Amino acid sequence: MDDAADFLAQAAATLGERAFTRDPELVDPWLTDWRGRFTGAALGLASPSSPQQLSALVKLCAAHGVALVPQGGNSGMSGGATPDTSGHQLLLSLRRMDAIGPVDAEGRKVTCGAGAILQHLHEAAEAAGMRFPLTLGGKGSATVGGLISTNAGGTQVLRHGSMRAQVMGIEAVLADGAVFSQLVPLKKDNRGFDLKQLLIGSEGTLGIITAATLRLLPALADRIVVWAGVPSLQVARALLLHCERAVGDALEGFEVLPQSCLEKVLTHLPSARAPLAEVHPWHVLIEVVADASAAATLRDRTEAMLASAFEAGLVEDAAMSASEAQAEAFWLLRDSIAPAERAQGPAVQHDISVPVEKMPDFVTAAVPQIEAAWPGTRAVAFGHLGDGNVHFHVIAPPGVVPAAWQEGDGKAISRQVHDMVTAWGGSISAEHGIGQLKRDELGRLGDPVAIALMQRIKHALDPQGLLNPGKLVPLAPSPSNP
Ligand SMILES: Cc1cc2nc3c(=O)[nH]c(=O)nc-3n(C[C@H](O)[C@H](O)[C@H](O)COP(=O)(O)OP(=O)(O)OC[C@H]3O[C@@H](n4cnc5c(N)ncnc54)[C@H](O)[C@@H]3O)c2cc1C
Incomplete structure (x- = not known):
C-alpha cells in the first residue's frame, strides 16, 4: 500500500x-x-x-x-x-459540530460548536429572550467557526464591534493535534498572552476552531428601520453624525447603497418594491433599537431624529418601518446586494476600509478614476459607512469572457484600488479576510515588519505548514526583512 x-x-x-x-x-x-x-x-x-x-x-x-x-x-x-x-x-x-447551548441568559452567554449556523444561533438566543449581536447577509450558511476565523463584521459592528468582540472563550485543535481549551469565560484574566485573540481572524492557518463561548445581550423590545434618500455620500456621513447625536446608543446600523445597487436588487427580487417613490443618488438604511426600558419612546425619538434631519437638509425623502415585516423587507433589499450582483456577471470586489471621516471623499475620487482608466466598467460602493468600510465593486464591461477578464483587467483594477486604499491610510481587507484572493496583495502592500511577525507565528504554531496552506500569510520574506 x-x-x-x-x-x-x-x-x-x-x-x-x-x-x-x-x-x-x-x-x-x-x-x-x-x-x-x-x-x-x-x-x-x-x-x-x-x-x-x-x-x-x-x-x-x-x-x-x-x-x-x-x-x-x-x-x-x-x-x-x-x-x-x-x-x-x-x-x-466542521459542519457536524453544530450543537448550540443551552443559553445562559443570566450569564449572558452561550457555548456552541464551530459548525453552528449563525441563523440558528440567533433563533436559539431569541427563544431564551436574548440576542446575539452580529448579523450578516450570509447568516443562513455562515458558521460560528467561519465567523471567528474571518473575524467577520456585518451590519451591527457600528454599535457592537466585530466577531472579536463577541468571543469570550475558544476551543481549538492545533497543528500537532493538541486541544486548546479555553471555553470558560473570565471577565479578567492576565495569565499571559490572550491566545484566543491570536486564533480569531487567523483563517484556519493557526488552529482549527471546534467550539466557542459567545456573548449575548437581552432581546430587543422594539426596532425601527428607516430608509432614507440622500443626495451624496458626504451628506450620508453628515446624517450618520446627526443620528448618533439624536439617538445615541439606540443607533444599531447605518448602511449605504447607490441607486444603481437598489435597481440591481429590484431586478433580482421581482416581488420587492422600492421603499421610496423617487430616485435618489444614494440610499441609507438606518436601524434604531430599544430594550424594554426605552421601547415606549422609540418611535417618537426616531420621528424627532428624522424631522430634524429633514430640517437640516440631510434627507430628501424617508420611510419608517411600520411593522416588523416592513423592517425585514428593508433589510432584505440590503442583504440581497451580493446575490443580485453575483447573478449579474463578472465583477471584482474590494472589501476596503479607510478612516471613517475620509470614506465619502475616497469613494467620490475612486469611482471616476477607475471608470476612466477601464472604459466600460462601472464602479459601485455600498455597505457599512458607519465603520469606514465599503464594498467597492467594479463590474466588467458587457460581453467580456469572465475568467480572462478577472485574470487580466480584473487583477489590474484590484491593484489600483488597493494602491489607492493604502495611500489613503486604509486596509485592503476590512472584514472578509485575506484568504487566497488577497494574499499576494497583502505581501505587496503590507507592513514588512507585521508580515515577518505573521510568518514567524505561523511557523511556530504550524511548523509543517499543514493548516490551510496558501492562505492569508504571504509566502515570500519581504525585501526589507529577509
Ligand atoms: C450574502 C453574503 C453576505 C455576507 N456579508 C458579510 C458581511 O456583511 N460581513 C462579513 O464579514 N462577511 C460577510 N459575508 C462573508 C461570510 O459570510 C463570512 O466571511 C463568514 O464569516 C464565513 O463563514 P463560513 O462558515 O461560511 O466560513 P467559510 O467560508 O467556510 O470559511 C472562511 C474561512 O474560515 C476558515 N474556517 C472556517 N471554519 C473554520 C474553523 N472551524 N476553524 C478554523 N478555520 C475555519 C476557512 O478555512 C476560511 O479560511 C457574507 C457572505 C454572503 C454569502
Whole structure:
C-alpha cells in the first residue's frame, strides 16, 4: 500500500464511514467558493463530530504530511475555504459540530460548536429572550467557526464591534493535534498572552476552531428601520453624525447603497418594491433599537431624529418601518446586494476600509478614476459607512469572457484600488479576510515588519505548514526583512 492509500485507509478508520468520503457527488459541491472564483480539488472530505475525533485526524495528517483546509458554511468571500488544485489537500468540514447551548441568559452567554449556523444561533438566543449581536447577509450558511476565523463584521459592528468582540472563550485543535481549551469565560484574566485573540481572524492557518463561548445581550423590545434618500455620500456621513447625536446608543446600523445597487436588487427580487417613490443618488438604511426600558419612546425619538434631519437638509425623502415585516423587507433589499450582483456577471470586489471621516471623499475620487482608466466598467460602493468600510465593486464591461477578464483587467483594477486604499491610510481587507484572493496583495502592500511577525507565528504554531496552506500569510520574506 502506498502512503496516500495508507493515509486514506487510516483516515476512514479514524472517522468512520459517515465522516469521511471521497464520493465526488458529496465532495464537489464544496470545492468552489461562494463567488465562484476559485475551484480546487481534494483528497476527500472529512467531517469529524468531536474535538477528540478531529485531534486524531490532525495527528494522522501530521504523520503523513497531509494539509487540511477547514471549512464552515463556505460563504466566505476570499477563497479561504477552497483547497488548491493539487488534489493532495484534505477538505475538513466542521459542519457536524453544530450543537448550540443551552443559553445562559443570566450569564449572558452561550457555548456552541464551530459548525453552528449563525441563523440558528440567533433563533436559539431569541427563544431564551436574548440576542446575539452580529448579523450578516450570509447568516443562513455562515458558521460560528467561519465567523471567528474571518473575524467577520456585518451590519451591527457600528454599535457592537466585530466577531472579536463577541468571543469570550475558544476551543481549538492545533497543528500537532493538541486541544486548546479555553471555553470558560473570565471577565479578567492576565495569565499571559490572550491566545484566543491570536486564533480569531487567523483563517484556519493557526488552529482549527471546534467550539466557542459567545456573548449575548437581552432581546430587543422594539426596532425601527428607516430608509432614507440622500443626495451624496458626504451628506450620508453628515446624517450618520446627526443620528448618533439624536439617538445615541439606540443607533444599531447605518448602511449605504447607490441607486444603481437598489435597481440591481429590484431586478433580482421581482416581488420587492422600492421603499421610496423617487430616485435618489444614494440610499441609507438606518436601524434604531430599544430594550424594554426605552421601547415606549422609540418611535417618537426616531420621528424627532428624522424631522430634524429633514430640517437640516440631510434627507430628501424617508420611510419608517411600520411593522416588523416592513423592517425585514428593508433589510432584505440590503442583504440581497451580493446575490443580485453575483447573478449579474463578472465583477471584482474590494472589501476596503479607510478612516471613517475620509470614506465619502475616497469613494467620490475612486469611482471616476477607475471608470476612466477601464472604459466600460462601472464602479459601485455600498455597505457599512458607519465603520469606514465599503464594498467597492467594479463590474466588467458587457460581453467580456469572465475568467480572462478577472485574470487580466480584473487583477489590474484590484491593484489600483488597493494602491489607492493604502495611500489613503486604509486596509485592503476590512472584514472578509485575506484568504487566497488577497494574499499576494497583502505581501505587496503590507507592513514588512507585521508580515515577518505573521510568518514567524505561523511557523511556530504550524511548523509543517499543514493548516490551510496558501492562505492569508504571504509566502515570500519581504525585501526589507529577509
Ligand atoms: C450574502 C453574503 C453576505 C455576507 N456579508 C458579510 C458581511 O456583511 N460581513 C462579513 O464579514 N462577511 C460577510 N459575508 C462573508 C461570510 O459570510 C463570512 O466571511 C463568514 O464569516 C464565513 O463563514 P463560513 O462558515 O461560511 O466560513 P467559510 O467560508 O467556510 O470559511 C472562511 C474561512 O474560515 C476558515 N474556517 C472556517 N471554519 C473554520 C474553523 N472551524 N476553524 C478554523 N478555520 C475555519 C476557512 O478555512 C476560511 O479560511 C457574507 C457572505 C454572503 C454569502
